Amino acid sequence: MTALAAALPPSSALSMARGACPALSAPMLTGDGYLSRVALTDGVTPAQLSALCTLSKAHGNGILDITARGNLQVRGLTVASAELLEQAVRSLALPLREGLAVEWSPLAGLDPAETTDPRTLGEAIIASARVFEGQLAPKLSVVLESGGQIRLDHLLADIRLSALSIKGDTFWRLTLGGTAATGRTLGVVSDRDAAEVTQALLSHLAELGPRARARDIEPAHLPASLLEKVTPVEPSVTAISPAPFGLFALEREHHALRLALAFGQVTAETLHRLVDKAGALGVTHLRPAPNHALIAFAPEPVCRELLAMAEDEGFITSTGDPLADMSACPGAPACQSGRIETHALGRFAADQASGLFDGSLHLHISGCAKGCAHPTPASLTFAAMEDATHLVFAGKTTDTPLKRLAPRTEAAALTALSALLRLERQPGETSRDCLQRLGPERIAAALV
Numbered sequence: 001m002t003a004l005a006a007a008l009p010p011s012s013a014l015s016m017a018r019g020a021c022p023a024l025s026a027p028m029l030t031g032d033g034y035l036s037r038v039a040l041t042d043g044v045t046p047a048q049l050s051a052l053c054t055l056s057k058a059h060g061n062g063i064l065d066i067t068a069r070g071n072l073q074v075r076g077l078t079v080a081s082a083e084l085l086e087q088a089v090r091s092l093a094l095p096l097r098e099g100l101a102v103e104w105s106p107l108a109g110l111d112p113a114e115t116t117d118p119r120t121l122g123e124a125i126i127a128s129a130r131v132f133e134g135q136l137a138p139k140l141s142v143v144l145e146s147g148g149q150i151r152l153d154h155l156l157a158d159i160r161l162s163a164l165s166i167k168g169d170t171f172w173r174l175t176l177g178g179t180a181a182t183g184r185t186l187g188v189v190s191d192r193d194a195a196e197v198t199q200a201l202l203s204h205l206a207e208l209g210p211r212a213r214a215r216d217i218e219p220a221h222l223p224a225s226l227l228e229k230v231t232p233v234e235p236s237v238t239a240i241s242p243a244p245f246g247l248f249a250l251e252r253e254h255h256a257l258r259l260a261l262a263f264g265q266v267t268a269e270t271l272h273r274l275v276d277k278a279g280a281l282g283v284t285h286l287r288p289a290p291n292h293a294l295i296a297f298a299p300e301p302v303c304r305e306l307l308a309m310a311e312d313e314g315f316i317t318s319t320g321d322p323l324a325d326m327s328a329c330p331g332a333p334a335c336q337s338g339r340i341e342t343h344a345l346g347r348f349a350a351d352q353a354s355g356l357f358d359g360s361l362h363l364h365i366s367g368c369a370k371g372c373a374h375p376t377p378a379s380l381t382f383a384a385m386e387d388a389t390h391l392v393f394a395g396k397t398t399d400t401p402l403k404r405l406a407p408r409t410e411a412a413a414l415t416a417l418s419a420l421l422r423l424e425r426q427p428g429e430t431s432r433d434c435l436q437r438l439g440p441e442r443i444a445a446a447l448v
Ligand code: SF4
Pocket: 031, 329, 330, 331, 332, 335, 336, 337, 338, 339, 366, 367, 368, 369, 370, 371, 372, 373
């Protein structure tokens, strides 16, 4: 029996359960078939990524995702084809991450601006977590924030270790739950103790049960042997800013190019073309990265040439692209639960309502209430329900809408919102601040 067959739960459990997490050995049922996740700890060669594109067409529907946390996903699988995919992927000798999700910068070890290289600590945490297999919540994650040009401050993490340099020595600020801005600060640990303290926290979570998350931890109940290694400090104020696109200068005269997938998805054909070109140009490695990004590692002229091709192929290559400020799930017709064509509406917003997007506002378009593409609040959310599309301001798909839109009037609402901003925006005011000032009633009135 393969690892996949052994891991498959009864079919009723393969539903789109909240709290579940897809993996290569545990595909998850979605609206367009089963989905398998290929999580990586390092970059892969162009040949390896090309092979994954081929496999996604051979076994799935030829659609690939890069998720908000930077994981590659193959969509449109059956139970049988997911098993074949797993066997084929395991033969590619990829740097697969299995078990606990421990995440660090995709530029780790190469970024001259990072405080420290987090990989040794990350690998130690992954190794030490193996003893807790099956005892921890499936979505539990550890984030190592080591500073540098691509930050992970915005990622939710059960346990976050943020590197500090104090008089030449490395320490880690330890926070529980939330983002870097909202997590609960426990204190500071030395680099020497960081892996052991993290293991002790994982052990505590395992004792609390397989649904426990770090937000459930009561610091007073943590073992004294753990707390004595943590020096209490005041919470820090962390400003979270989006990662830039384009070129990054790295160590040893290498460069990286960061681009992103519109709506976090790409066809195997498009990705294959880009990756084949990357290989021919001399790109050494490619790495899926947080915020639906793909990073190519190569000398500067190669990165520039690949950037031009990525633009032509429709990848997001600059923060000025409205698609960079949007999340949309597959929606209709790709997902059986989808009630609106989310990607078409998103492209309409980018083309016809681009005045909304000045970098301050995030638009979430969801084919149903589940909100797969953006589970957290967004500035504006369109969520298609049974008989109407809910327009939610500063909330999630399930929050009270400021307006219930009749079917097929979503595009008109976007146009009206863009016109409202054109009329009402005060000098220097951002889109989000303007909508905030106007308030739900004024916005709803403009949509009549
Ligand atoms: S949110 Fe989108 S992808 Fe998720 S189930 Fe609903 S329609 Fe399908």
